[in-house]
Amino acid sequence: MKPNNILAALLLLSGSTQVWAAPAPVSEAANNPDSLEQRIAQLERMMQTRNKLQLELQQQLNLLQDEVSQVRGVTEEQSYKLEKVLQRQRELYQEIENRVSKAYEQSSSPAAATAVDNSQAISTDLNENEAYDRAVALIMQDKRYDAAIPEFQNFLTTFPQSVYIPNAHYWLGQLQSIKSDDANAIVHFKTVVEQFPESNKRPDAMLKLGALYQKQGKVDLAKQILNTLISEYPSTTAAKLATERLAKI
Template sequence: MAASNLPQARLGRGQRVAALAAIVAAAFVWSPHSHAALFADDEARRAILELRQRVDAMTQSQQRAGERSGDEVSQLRRSLLDLQTQIESLRTEQAMLRGQNEQLMREVAELQRRQKDIVQGVDERLRQFEPVKVTVDGREFQADPAEKRDFEAALAVFRSGRFADAVPAFSAFLRQYPQSGYAPSARFWLGNAQYATRDYKEAIGNFQALLARAPDHPRAPEAALSIANCQVELKDTKAARKTLEDLIRTYPQSEAATAAKERLSRLK
């Protein structure tokens, strides 16, 4: 038979359908008895055409299915590539953001360090203006650092023996800090500097100002004795005697009072 002479190779579905159609067609052509028994010529041709159409339709359907499958695979591959690209882009952006975050953290740390330095510097500067507790001539009070510095500077000039320079130094101090706790001591040393420069009248004025404003100051008895000394230098013995008598009466337990008694005994 013709079918037994076909190769025994594997055929695809479309090839098997086509081969079946060819066999059926051959059967109609080469078997006149079957043809005469089963169909008329027109009916046979119609059957063959229908069968061929069916085979063609099945073949086309399989081709379209294959094409669709290939398109879907291609589309999936493109989607995977796009997704991979997006992932890489996100990784790059994440790395960039991480780097920016680290840079910001470094900048914040630097700003915090600078802020700490600034605060410490401000605190130190503020401490330079904060009042400090001082004790001068047995009296304790609060004084600004600048006030303390200026008084000590003027006193250093006096103690160095530069009496002429000490006068303007103490005068400037009293003008700048008239309510200072240093004021009585400043007037005392100013009067002594004026006495040393033979400016007795100005010296008396400052010693008297000390007694009027701070009669209980530890330097007050010495100031009274210094007034008497200035009056002696001015040849005003009467005034000097009265000053010494007042000193002995007002400050009887002071060393200045003892010195005043001796001075009175020598005055004529």
Template sequence: MRPLAAVVRAVAAAAALAALVGPASAGLFDDDEARRAILDLRARIDQSQKASETRDADLAEQLRQTRAGVLELNNLIEKLRTELAQLRGSNEQLQREVAELQRRQKDVQTGIDERLRSFEPQKVAVDGREFSATPDETRLYNDALGLLRGGDFAGAGAAFAAFQKRFPNSGYAPSVHYWLGNAQYGKREYQAAIASFRSLLAAAPDHLRAPEAQLAIANCQIELKDAKSARRTLEELQKTYPKSEAAQAARERLASLK
């Protein structure tokens, strides 16, 4: 099938040729041939128009489908953007929750560690001796000593006695005997004080406070008007701890007793 433009060009060429030949050649084209040519031309024009309309319809359909596809793609992209934003928000929320859980776990672990440390023995040094003691032992000992230094002899005596009952094998025990004796001496409980000082001497005769404990025993005996026992205690002190400051005080005290 020839295109419409070619048919038009053929008809135009035939008309031009007839004009040149003149009336003498007009008989070459009778009415039937002309009508057939016109009908053929019309048929070709109709076919061309139909083909053009079909192509236009196809293009319109393709354009419609393309637009629908683009719209669907845009909707899908927007949906994916929304889902991505939601996922990002969920991820940020999860990160915050994980961070909060980690912080809480750290706080719990720190609390557990602190509680464990409150029970774990630690090395301490008291009166020239090093030993291990729990934080509770150290706290109760220092509390009792603070009462004694504050002049609360009754409170200090009760606190040291409670310490002895709770921690009978503590490394603080020799010092506790000594300070308990001092608290009892402050309350004028001389017999009880002598017993506490002697407990120190029996448990740790080489203790830093041992010479002072023996001197304190003599002082208690003097307060009890037992000069004879006091002299024996002071003489024993000079023999046992001759280089101590307590021994020098014992010599001076013996002189006063004579």
């Protein structure tokens, strides 16, 4: 055989040997338990790390949800308080408007002034007005509800014939309702309803009375007073609210 042919044969044999030797690493990995355990251990560490991250993310999510719930609760509470303030302001503005209108009528006509004095539609006693305004200011301006209760009680005692007596009873009913003293609140609202049929506070007092009766489980009394309110004051806001309340009883 020529030298060139011999060299070619050797190269061919060498390449064939390399081809057959290629699978050796696979066989070696399969027969090497230490390498397999290392890979399993690595996978376990990866799983542990992932689980730890998931746990931390879940904890952060729970904290965020708690914060959102707290913010929502504060917002709802502030909205409720704001609505209460606005409601009290509307009541005061309506009361002031009525008093100003009556004062204007009184000053524009001597006959009207005489009629007002005789019917006690508005007080001409400065001390009486000051006492009443001071009690109302404790509610509307200072928000000192506990202090306003004895102030109105003193007003009732000091000025038993005042034209503001039904208003004072109404405010006392409101204040007692805020304190959840439903029994005393009912007494004052009933006084307005039963003893002062001409008072502009009577429709609202009837609405409050119906709500308190419903709260106490006296459904029949609640329906009765609310239906009377709707019948006697059909075009008032109180009647509209009474209709909505009756639909839910």
